[in-house]
Amino acid sequence: RYDVDAIHMDDYFYPYPIAGTPFPDDRSFSRYAASQGFSSTQRGDWRRNNVNLLIQQIKYTIAAEKPWVRFGVSPFGIYRNKRSTPDGSGSETNGLQNYDDLYADIKLWVEKGWVDYNLPQLYWEIGHKAADYTTLLHWWNANNFEQPLYIGQDLKRSVDKNELDVKIRQSREMSFVQGNCYWYGYLMLDNYREVYDHLRSQTHRAKALIPAYTHMHKGRPAKVKKLADVFTEDMHFLTWEHPKQPRNPETAQRFVVYRFRKGERVDISRAENIVKITPDNFFVLPYESGKSSYTYVVTALDAFHNESKPATIKVKL
Incomplete structure (x- = not known):
């Protein structure tokens, strides 16, 4: 019914424990555990299996209905402490x-x-005695099976401690971290201590593409056809042809427009050259002096964010 890109689950599975208050599942455990293959001493395993079944069924349900929609979680930042793991893997x-x-x-x-992605909440500061941000960043980078990994950042704590830039830089140095997510969102909207201005002008200056979900689909959409610049009485624009099939996730869903100055090497891996990401098959060109030459490149993105081969055109503005 809804045209969503992803279904996201926060960090609530079994409730956060309250000292002296056991979770009241005695009746359920007595009724179901044995028939599911768990002994009276395996309540922890039984509980984990319950959550495993929930996660598995959500994923399979989404995949059956809309296979291009991602399902992800933002778990609490610690998987296991080292002292809790017999093999020392925590x-x-x-x-x-x-x-x-x-x-x-x-x-x-x-x-x-x-x-389809993991987004652990690494909300602690660098050097925290119980949960050091840098330690956890390295641990998740090494223990995510090379799958899409994003880092949850506590905006207020990081800004107040003057650590946000360092944390982002550290995350970008990790081999498998593909980005950061900022919590709370309203702090960004309210521009708390000018954090929005800072991120926009310093950290995220350029538009960027969502990393492709190649574990869901490794192909790429077809290249756009008949790329041309068109003049009308009041407009100069690029246009191209590419049939859109909204229910076919392997076809083009959006298009990326890049611009390169005369003499500049055409390289679509450089996000700073992106001028537009659009669902339309046209792009209105700016007017300059009529003497400036540019190379424009248009690519297609499928629903998994795989990018097509580029189509190129030279334009004078």
């Missing part, structure tokens, strides 16, 4: 744990492909 942290306390086996979901 992080050098000392805090609440997804696996042991929330019964959320994030690593399994990523490994099995039940989530």
Whole structure:
């Protein structure tokens, strides 16, 4: 019914524990655990299996209805502390744990492909005694099975501690981190301590494409055809042909327009040359002096954000 790009689940699975208040699932455990293959000493495994089934079924339901729609989670930032893992595979942290306390086996979901991206909430400051941001960043980068990984940033804490730029730089140095997500969103809208202005002018100056979800579909849409510049009485614009099939995710859904100055090397990996990302098959050109020469490039994006081969045209503005 809704034209969404993704379904996102936050960090609530089994409730965050309250000291002295056990989760009241005795009746359910007694009724179902044995028939599902769990002994009386395996309540933790049974709970994790319940959440695993939920995550798996959500993924399969989405894939059956709209296979291009992503399903992702933003789990609490610690998977397991090292002291909780017999093989020492956990992080050098000392805090609440997804696996042991929330019964959320994030690593399994990523490994099995039940989530299309992982967005752990690394809200602590650099050097935090129980949960150091840098330690957790490296741990998730090494334990996400090379699948899409984004980092959840606490805007207020990071700005107040003057750490946001350092955290973003560290995340960009990781091999498998593909971006950052900022929480709370309203702090961005309210431009808290000018954070929106700073990110727009310094950190995210250029438009950028969403990384392709090649684990969902590795192909690329066809190249646009008949790219041309057209003059009318009051407009100069680019136009191109490419049939759109909204229900076929492997065909073009959006188009990317790049611009390069005369003599500049054409390289569509450079995001700073993107001038427009549009669902339309035209782009209105700016008027300059009529003497400036540019190369324009148009590519197509499918619903998985795979990019087509480029079509190129030289234009004088």
